[in-house]
Amino acid sequence: MSHHVRVNPIACEAHGICAELLPERITLDEWGYPIVDGRPLHGEQLEHARRAARACPTLALILQRERSRTPAS
Amino acid sequence: MSPPAPTAELHPAAPDGDSPAPAQLPRLLAGVRDERALTLDEHSALHGELPAVGGGGRSRSRTKARRLIEEVEAAGLCGCGGGGFPTATKMRSVAGARGRAIVVVNAIEAEPPSFKDRTLLELAPHLVLDGAVLAAEALRADEVVVAIGEHAGGSAASTYAAIQERSRAAQGRVTLTLASVGGGYVAGQESALISGLEGREALPTFTPPLPFERGLRRRPTLVNNAETLAHLALIARHGAGWFRRLGTDAHPGSALVTLSGPVAYPGVYEIEAGAPLPTLIDAAGGTTAGVRGVLTGGYAGTWAPSTAIDELALSRERLKAAGSSFGAGIVLLLSAETCPVAETTRLARWLAGESARQCGPCIHGLDAIAGAVEAIAAGAREQPSEQRLRTLASLTAGRGACAHPDGAVRVIASALRAFAPEFEDHRRSGPCERCRSASELPLPHRGGRRGGDRP
Numbered sequence: 001m002s003h004h005v006r007v008n009p010i011a012c013e014a015h016g017i018c019a020e021l022l023p024e025r026i027t028l029d030e031w032g033y034p035i036v037d038g039r040p041l042h043g044e045q046l047e048h049a050r051r052a053a054r055a056c057p058t059l060a061l062i063l064q065r066e067r068s069r070t071p072a073s
Numbered sequence: 074m075s076p077p078a079p080t081a082e083l084h085p086a087a088p089d090g091d092s093p094a095p096a097q098l099p100r101l102l103a104g105v106r107d108e109r110a111l112t113l114d115e116h117s118a119l120h121g122e123l124p125a126v127g128g129g130g131r132s133r134s135r136t137k138a139r140r141l142i143e144e145v146e147a148a149g150l151c152g153c154g155g156g157g158f159p160t161a162t163k164m165r166s167v168a169g170a171r172g173r174a175i176v177v178v179n180a181i182e183a184e185p186p187s188f189k190d191r192t193l194l195e196l197a198p199h200l201v202l203d204g205a206v207l208a209a210e211a212l213r214a215d216e217v218v219v220a221i222g223e224h225a226g227g228s229a230a231s232t233y234a235a236i237q238e239r240s241r242a243a244q245g246r247v248t249l250t251l252a253s254v255g256g257g258y259v260a261g262q263e264s265a266l267i268s269g270l271e272g273r274e275a276l277p278t279f280t281p282p283l284p285f286e287r288g289l290r291r292r293p294t295l296v297n298n299a300e301t302l303a304h305l306a307l308i309a310r311h312g313a314g315w316f317r318r319l320g321t322d323a324h325p326g327s328a329l330v331t332l333s334g335p336v337a338y339p340g341v342y343e344i345e346a347g348a349p350l351p352t353l354i355d356a357a358g359g360t361t362a363g364v365r366g367v368l369t370g371g372y373a374g375t376w377a378p379s380t381a382i383d384e385l386a387l388s389r390e391r392l393k394a395a396g397s398s399f400g401a402g403i404v405l406l407l408s409a410e411t412c413p414v415a416e417t418t419r420l421a422r423w424l425a426g427e428s429a430r431q432c433g434p435c436i437h438g439l440d441a442i443a444g445a446v447e448a449i450a451a452g453a454r455e456q457p458s459e460q461r462l463r464t465l466a467s468l469t470a471g472r473g474a475c476a477h478p479d480g481a482v483r484v485i486a487s488a489l490r491a492f493a494p495e496f497e498d499h500r501r502s503g504p505c506e507r508c509r510s511a512s513e514l515p516l517p518h519r520g521g522r523r524g525g526d527r528p
Contacts, residue, residue: 009432033433
């Protein structure tokens with residue numbers, strides 16, 4: 001089972017804390033919103049991702065387990 | 074000038090000597106005349122009674138329901154609202170979800186150049202209701218909600234009357250209700266539609282959950298476009314083999330398209346999927362002015378220069394191969410009398426304004442793109458480089474909760490390519506004489522969106 005990070009773009013308010021806590025996977029765009037690298041996380045990265053998700057003031061950063069694909073809307 | 078009956082006999086070009094499929098048009102618009110809705114009696118006389126899906130013993134009805142989904146799958150029916158997702162897969166997802174299902178007919182038709190769902194509900198509402206009832210029975214849903222937009226026009230009355238007719242005729246196998254949902258361009262998106270039906274603003278939500286697992290009133294919800302369900306009603310009666318006697322392997326059957334622009338008879342046409350675009354234009358009485366470009370796939374689709382018209386054929390796979398999409402069947406011709414740069418500038422600003430303003434990259438990205446296009450159109454001293462335009466596109470597309478930023482980026486980027494000579498002129502010399510022409514693209518203000526009249 002693998003984990004990756006995902007952003008809820010509706011909840012995100014560009015606080016930018018995620019980019020500080022998980023620079024391996026997250027950079028910020030010119031407006032301050034996270035650009036997320038959704039590749040699987042391993043070892044220490046996973047711990048950093050957990051910390052970043054907990055630290056997000058709007059809980060917009062989501063740590064997701066690989067799930068089966070569902071129909072698009 | 075009144076348009077002819079909104080049907081046309083159009084067939085795809087026979088590939089390399091193959092004989093074309095037998096003519097079977099019109100299907101959805103069969104028997105339509107006088108620009109009014111077919112009554113329930115007329116509809117039943119034309120298409121036959123509604124086949125039974127439920128009823129009988131429980132196991133028998135389950136078998137019948139499974140057969141309908143299998144038939145829809147064999148027919149290759151895909152969603153006609155723009156997404157083109159396989160209908161049978163969607164039905165199976167709802168069937169496999171926990172709880173009593175509900176069916177929503179999506180007739181919001183929020184794309185300004187599209188009129189096909191409203192036309193279908195104005196002329197053949199019972200075909201749409203048949204499909205919704207059959208889908209509901211197959212999913213053991215007890216309720217169908219027909220969702221129409223604020224600017225449903227005559228389709229609101231025809232749909233309401235059709236629902237009343239069915240309740241009088243005691244064809245009440247499933248409860249049918251009509252609901253009007255306000256909102257802008259994104260209101261027709263599935264999750265936005267569910268929000269609108271629940272009394273909130275019709276704005277997209279973050280997924281999952283998708284409507285099939287938790288939709289309207291938290292029930293598993295099948296959201297299907299009105300035209301999709303009308304096709305389903307015919308597949309249930311005549312079978313997948315019949316359905317596939319028209320169209321292409323990848324896009325079987327017929328399709329409704331809305332043709333607008335400088336043609337003698339703009340309007341809604343039922344075509345065979347795969348029909349060449351020039352055939353459609355001929356059926357609409359030909360062009361009435363020079364044509365500069367063509368938009369397929371709607372405001373989330375792709376512009377091509379008029380030189381591409383002869384090569385375009387109207388099916389999902391053919392348009393995809395041409396770098397566009399079938400979308401909701403929109404075909405818009407831009408005349409040579411307007412300025413394509415000015416049209417693109419207005420479209421970019423309108424699309425930015427239609428952002429639900431929920432996701433940062435969509436709010437800021439679409440605004441920055443509109444600003445960049447405006448700077449080019451004005452021939453401003455400081456203009457965005459090609460590299461800057463590419464950066465803005467990649468910072469915007471794919472980063473919202475819904476596909477609005479993706480579609481907006483696609484359509485603006487395609488306009489920059491299709492109308493490259495005019496954009497180059499404007500970069501150098503600023504506005505041209507044609508910049509002052511009235512907008513040919515329908516770009517309604519929110520709250521004062523287009524009326525319900527068909528083109």
